[in-house]
Amino acid sequence: MNYMMPIAPAPAQPHEPSEPARRYAQASKSAATIRAYGAALRSFEAWCKARALVAVPADVATVADFLSAEADAGRKVSSIAQKAAAIRWAHKTAGLPSPTEAEAVQNVMRGIRRSVGVAPKQKAPATAECILTILAHVPTTTLVGKRDRALLLLGFAGAFRRSEVAGLLVEDMALGDNGVDITIRKSKTDQEGRGQAVAIPHGVHLKPVEALNAWLDGAGIKSGPVFRAVTSRGQVGEEAITGHTVANVVKRYAGRAGLSVADFSGHSLRAGFVTSAADRGADLNRIMDVSRHVDPRTVRTYIRRSDRYKNHAGAGFL
Structure with missing residues (x-):
């Protein structure tokens, strides 16, 4: 007996988000946050370019090394954490897994917080x-x-x-x-x-x-x-x-x-x-x-x- 083999459906083509979808996704963050993330990503991209590394998608070692370099350069913990958040956001927005969620990167951030300290300098209150x-x-x-x-x-x-x-x-x-x-x-x-x-x-x-x-x-x-x-x-x-x-x-x-x-x-x-x-x-x-x-x-x-x-x-x- 001859059986007809089922024809496999053609693989679905990736669908790019529409302009309204991208606009509303952008609105999920405040304008100030978008500006801060943009500046952080430009810093990361420049660091990667100088070392012939890929910024997006970045591998775990690249992000870990970048955050470590920021700490060694004397950056504040809050600034380093913001750059890590920007990297995560860039990958998630592009539909890519974020290297910042890897245990190796998490360990680097924990080490930075312990080594550099996170106590903010309090500004004087205008009483x-x-x-x-x-x-x-x-x-x-x-x-x-x-x-x-x-x-x-x-x-x-x-x-x-x-x-x-x-x-x-x-x-x-x-x-x-x-x-x-x-x-x-x-x-x-x-x-x-x-x-x-x-x-x-x-x-x-x-x-x-x-x-x-x-x-x-x-x-x-x-x-x-x-x-x-x-x-x-x-x-x-x-x-x-x-x-x-x-x-x-x-x-x-x-x-x-x-x-x-x-x-x-x-x-x-x-x-x-x-x-x-x-x-x-x-x-x-x-x-x-x-x-x-x-x-x-x-x-x-x-x-x-x-x-x-x-x-x-x-x-x-x-």
């Missing part, structure tokens, strides 16, 4: 007292001064990240009798854009809402980005400032106030609010209402730092 000192050096009559005063006070009062300050829109603010309600459309802990609300009271001492209104009125801003570039001729731009501008404003006035510029960053405003609130015995949950920290342990580190001399174990005999 309420520090803000008052800095504000004494911010002009009150120029447009740049009005903008920078509002930026510093709003960033502090809302415990905002520098990217959140830079991304504020007039449409996201609602002025009321008690202050201004600000909706943060997207943030580090809210990448999907559900929105987080922050209440900024008028205040008695620092008066952040008053400073905000002075800037908006002086600049004639009715909609769009709150904080914008101002030219030397006093012309207000249309585009929002960047997070780097926020950090530069903090550093500039810290320097003018005679403080160590290297100790301050854009994060100093956020850290300053949490530290000031902890200093004054504010409830943890109320602090988190403003700071929007997801993990209370992060906030407790500020509280412990604030309380380290209160009821000290050696107070009675030192």
Whole structure:
């Protein structure tokens, strides 16, 4: 008897993702993360090219050697970990197995963390007292001064990240009798854009809402980005400032106030609010209402730092 052998189906041809699929996949990471990964990958590719090695797909030994070289060059652990994450992302995006998941590479990263150390250098918090000192050096009559005063006070009062300050829109603010309600459309802990609300009271001492209104009125801003570039001729731009501008404003006035510029960053405003609130015995949950920290342990580190001399174990005999 003759039996007909079944005809094997032709192997499926690889299907390239469509442009919309690639666009949405790209949107899974923030723009800042994409930029950071791009820079990390360029560094890896240049290192590989200099040694006639292939960057993607890379083999395990190549990645292990690259990360080790980064550590030997004195790079921070956080920077090395970011480059490892970028390599992983590049391989996964291309549909390739990532060499970073190999035990050999994992061991290298563990060794780097143990050898180099992972304790970050803490930037100085711009506390309420520090803000008052800095504000004494911010002009009150120029447009740049009005903008920078509002930026510093709003960033502090809302415990905002520098990217959140830079991304504020007039449409996201609602002025009321008690202050201004600000909706943060997207943030580090809210990448999907559900929105987080922050209440900024008028205040008695620092008066952040008053400073905000002075800037908006002086600049004639009715909609769009709150904080914008101002030219030397006093012309207000249309585009929002960047997070780097926020950090530069903090550093500039810290320097003018005679403080160590290297100790301050854009994060100093956020850290300053949490530290000031902890200093004054504010409830943890109320602090988190403003700071929007997801993990209370992060906030407790500020509280412990604030309380380290209160009821000290050696107070009675030192």
